[in-house]
Amino acid sequence: MAPGLPSAMDRPHFIGIGGAGMSGIAKILAQRGAKVAGSDAKESATAEALRALGVTVHIGHAAEHLADDASCVVVSSAIRKDNPELARAAELGIPVVHRSDALAALMDGLRPIAVAGTHGKTTTTSMLAVSLSELGLNPSYAIGGDLDAPGSNALHGEGEIFVAEADESDRSFHKYAPEVAIVLNVELDHHANYASMDEIYESFETFAGRIVPGGTLVINADHEGARELTRRVSGSVKTVTYGEAEDADVRVLAVRAQGLKSEVTVVMGGEGLIFTVSVPGRHYAHNAVAALAAGVALGVPADELAAALGAYTGVKRRLQLKGEAAGVQVIDSYAHHPTEMTADLEAMRAAAGESRILVVFQPHLFSRTQELGKEMGQSLALADASVVLDIYPAREDPIPGVTSELIIEAARAAGADVTPVRDKAEVPEVVAGMAKAGDLVLTMGAGDVTDLGPRILDRLAK
Template identity: 50%
Template sequence: MSLVKLVEPVAAEELGRVHFIGIGGAGMSGIARILLKRGVPVSGSDARTSEMVTALRELGATVHIGHAASHVKNVDTVVVSTAIRDSNPELGEALRQGLRVIPRAAALASVMAGRRAVAVAGTHGKTTTTSMLTVALQKCGADPSYCVGGQLVTTGLGADEGSGGVFVAEADESDGSFLMLAPDIAVVTNVEPDHLDNYGDPRAVYDSFARFVERVGETLVVCADDPGSAALVPIARARGLEVVTYGEAEDADLRVGDIVPDGMGVSFRVHGHGEVRLAVPGRHNALNATAVIAVAAALGVPFDAIRDGLAAFGGAKRRFEAKGEAGGVAVFDSYAHHPTELAADLRAARDVVNSFSGSGRVIAVFQPHLYSRTRFFADGFGAALGLADEAVVLDVYGAREDPEPGVSGALVADKVPLPPGRVAYAPRREDVPALVAGRARPGDVVLTMGAGDVTELGPRIVAELAAR
């Protein structure tokens, strides 16, 4: 949405009466919720009603269904998301009136101002790490405010106002707007090329994270195992920041070892501290949890307390979320939409299978997200899906993009290095539940993956399995 440029945020109390265009979105509704709890007048509009819209109305927001210029009457600040087009009548009216128009990230920065701010960034793992940190701090009694790009299983919310002095936020790099945040403490889980439709080339992605580091006030926590995030260390030290590295690397400040799958969870040791047990699976989650431990130390929370808090973390919506079980087959759902994320979740699925039956298989159901991302990463998606025993590939979920000639789910399916008969291209989404149920057998794990509407298939697959 080109009419709104990156701007420096103002304090929340200076926003006045705030109107959100697209208030029902996960990120927008969370900020609106926090402002309402602080007594700020909030209005908004959305294309359709939803549970989030209903919840905001119950908190006192005025929410219109549909968009019209009249909705921005008696408004001081208008917040927009990247999904809002330049032709939106409310945006046009706000600009005509000369109102303050800011992107979602600037509104997030405004509500973070005045708190001890922690921002979690990275190409992968930021939602889970932000959620882990939030839940762990809640269990420690810190009661932070938070704004996460997903919903916590424990609260059912993606954002809320806490009574403590800490604000934990996910820093989204997709459109570069995370450069509006100025956290005291920041985590960078990893840096890899993604969102190339926005950045253009990998170098620009790395440069944006370097600029993000320049906005950190005190402490930077980075994964020593990832070359992209490790490259930020000298930049941070040159600025005089405290730097804490974590990972399996020998020179990591918080070194992780003895990572062992444990049922639906994982256990590991942080050298010099002790053992940690998580209720969510995967090596990547052991690393995410160690980042949380590093942040907790910077906030003055002892290791034993944060370890107990981490044990209480039950996951986030759409992050290896259990959808049900039928016929001895367990079905999970994941937001994974980048090759690295697919690979991490499929390895975690393998750990789960091995912990329980040892003889089951992993069946991947993947819906590519965005035509541009599919074109950029088709080879990587195919290689990652090769970690499964069987793969079903849906057609591309275009989201904000128009179709591209020659770019479809078949492009990915053709790249999967599995034997004939173990890879299926399913362009009709309604065919998938029966297709998967026909392939699955007791002891298997089915994992639906993607950032689109593939998430709706998990319960349908469970129902189809139960009917057989």
């Protein structure tokens, strides 16, 4: 058994092993020497990447997939209580471990940086993982998306730093005890779990309270929700603020667009720094500044880390260029909350110049659409034209009266050109009829809309 491997997790079984968070934990455990197995609903490149590490991956969920000698069963909040493997675990008396507890165990004894916030977690975590690796610090990391290939969302490094994306959606980030915590923003989301902003603030306060003695909270100085959280935790934890606000400890003086890159100028500790980030837009530039402040809080020299941040070239589904055909570029965006949608569309507008921006948007979750459908529609008004699909349900059951029509009506009221499409298979043809050479097409959403990028490119190429 490899050093640092929790004894209760030497033979884990993951239900839903192909998910972003679950696959990352499984990968690190396998790299530490555990005998890992699991199941997922369908075959995927992630499943193949896990198999390449010696992980046993079953397709479909069945009681017989769970080995009798499994040391534990790892689940996420998305796993339903009637899952047959979960029922089998109860019969066998095998302990059930939430993925957040598994991740917390992997961080034990290391110097964790936990990245939290309503938006930007995956990008910021990725920036830290790439830049710290570039400096030879060999961090371990667990990210909610792939850097450049299936399975690149996690790594067991030999260094003392562990960078982890900290998910607030189900309050699982309360399990971590970071040396440095980042809070990028605080907004109401995940409406099935949070009924009000007060509940959100309480949850983030609990997260901040988990920072180890002597640790640091790096927090946004520009975002009102984050500023309110700063006021609430003031005096109980050391804080370092960042942003364009005059009172920010790490102040952003300028973000200059350079095509699909950004030049960022900051002042910290009275010293000026200029560095380049290979992704467009203020939103991503501010993520890089948060990463910079967190690394410095751990003792990494600011100038070295600023230079290393230039090695970050993006993460899958975060304004990822999928290809070009007939003079049209197709870009994939994971944005599914109005703030994220607006940030990505503004970033693309700054980078696009005179090019038209066309969006294929798939709403994610009935509860989110019910609460934020109007704001989603208003965000789509930033595009030149949009195609809107049916809601991707993910883990939710339908809510009566909640459909994509809520978004379409709001978008049209805001002056947007919107085309509803019920059948995903029709989208490539619809987009081909809309797009002209020089246009940018964004596939946008947290569901399976990402699958449409290659199909759109194939159709455009004909």
